[in-house]
Amino acid sequence: MKRILTGLKPTGDLTLGNYIGAIKQMVSMQNKYDSYLFVADLHALTVKQDSEELKMRIRKFIAMYIACGIDPEKNTIYIQSENEYIPAMSYLLECTTTYGEASRMIQFKEKSKENANFSVGLLTYPILMAADILYCDADYVPVGIDQKQHVELARNIAERFNNRYGKTFTLPEPILNETGTKIYDLKVPTKKMSKTEENPVGVISLFDTLEDITKKIMRSTTDSIGIIKYDIENQPGISNLLTIASSLTNKSIKDLEREFEGKGYGEFKKYVALVVTEEVSKIQDKYSKIINSKELDEILDKGIEKSRKLAKEKEKIMKEKMGTIR
Numbered sequence: 001m002k003r004i005l006t007g008l009k010p011t012g013d014l015t016l017g018n019y020i021g022a023i024k025q026m027v028s029m030q031n032k033y034d035s036y037l038f039v040a041d042l043h044a045l046t047v048k049q050d051s052e053e054l055k056m057r058i059r060k061f062i063a064m065y066i067a068c069g070i071d072p073e074k075n076t077i078y079i080q081s082e083n084e085y086i087p088a089m090s091y092l093l094e095c096t097t098t099y100g101e102a103s104r105m106i107q108f109k110e111k112s113k114e115n116a117n118f119s120v121g122l123l124t125y126p127i128l129m130a131a132d133i134l135y136c137d138a139d140y141v142p143v144g145i146d147q148k149q150h151v152e153l154a155r156n157i158a159e160r161f162n163n164r165y166g167k168t169f170t171l172p173e174p175i176l177n178e179t180g181t182k183i184y185d186l187k188v189p190t191k192k193m194s195k196t197e198e199n200p201v202g203v204i205s206l207f208d209t210l211e212d213i214t215k216k217i218m219r220s221t222t223d224s225i226g227i228i229k230y231d232i233e234n235q236p237g238i239s240n241l242l243t244i245a246s247s248l249t250n251k252s253i254k255d256l257e258r259e260f261e262g263k264g265y266g267e268f269k270k271y272v273a274l275v276v277t278e279e280v281s282k283i284q285d286k287y288s289k290i291i292n293s294k295e296l297d298e299i300l301d302k303g304i305e306k307s308r309k310l311a312k313e314k315e316k317i318m319k320e321k322m323g324t325i326r
């Protein structure tokens with residue numbers, strides 16, 4: 001079975017956009033692949049974080065993914081920082097990566113422009129990511145388009161290491177969730193629904209109350225055309241609501257257009273609100289059962305044990321090849 005691995009950076013609150021766009025896709029992949037899923041808390045540290053907040057978020061993220069359908073029986077789930085071999089491997093990989101390669105990364109160029117006091121961790125970020133991926137010989141790495149370049153760098157680093165020291169790593173490939181559905185902001189439906197958005201009126205967090213969700217959907221931006229039709233150019237708001245309803249009901253967009261032919265936006269929005277609140281309410285029920293459970297700790301203990309064992313072996317092989325072993 002091929003192995004997939006992905007990391008989740010614990011920043012912002014998970015949104016309906018994350019659920020429909022990425023999490024549901026991962027849930028469907030868990031049956032076909034040997035799946036690894038971890039919280040990339042060391043990556044979160046590359047920019048300043050509130051410690052208490054970060055600590056809570058790490059646990060919340062994992063509980064929420066499980067609540068959304070990630071099956072702990074089918075996935076190896078762990079917290080990155082609990083595997084001390086990963087930063088150790090990252091250092092070894094730093095020595096086979098050029099400064100030029102790291103500093104050419106688009107994310108680094110953008111983030112280092114935003115804040116003059118950026119950390120060195122921001123530069124080595126993709127190399128740590130390479131260690132995340134290479135320690136367990138992941139074949140595929142599902143990521144958003146912004147992380148594709150980092151997975152490609154991981155592949156280049158692996159290839160160079162293999163050439164220099166003999167075959168050590170599987171060459172990973174990014175899987176883009178382009179097929180995964182993109183959900184837009186409810187207020188500005190030409191902009192992606194983002195978990196770090198400052199103004200949350202257009203963003204549905206999976207932690208929102210059902211009342212707030214209904215309000216946000218009822219107040220979402222539409223148009224003055226007055227028909228319920230998928231037309232992303234002229235009716236981006238209605239199209240977005242159609243996408244949301246379709247992906248949560250498994251009804252096609254065509255079916256929904258037919259069902260709401262001749263009906264008003266108010267009625268359609270009520271329907272979308274009902275569909276979304278039913279789904280989110282199920283997720284929240286499951287979440288509240290998991291978040292403080294012993295079971296969650298057992299899942300993480302089991303996951304980190306497996307992850308550490310693999311990384312320990314890989315780090316040893318690297319050191320032997322590089323000559324730093326007694």
Ligand code: LTN
Nearest residue numbers: 006007008009040043129132141
């Ligand atoms: N950088 C990624 C999170 C991440 C990751 C990884 C993803 C860290 N390590 C390894 C895939 C594989 C992000 O910002 N989403």
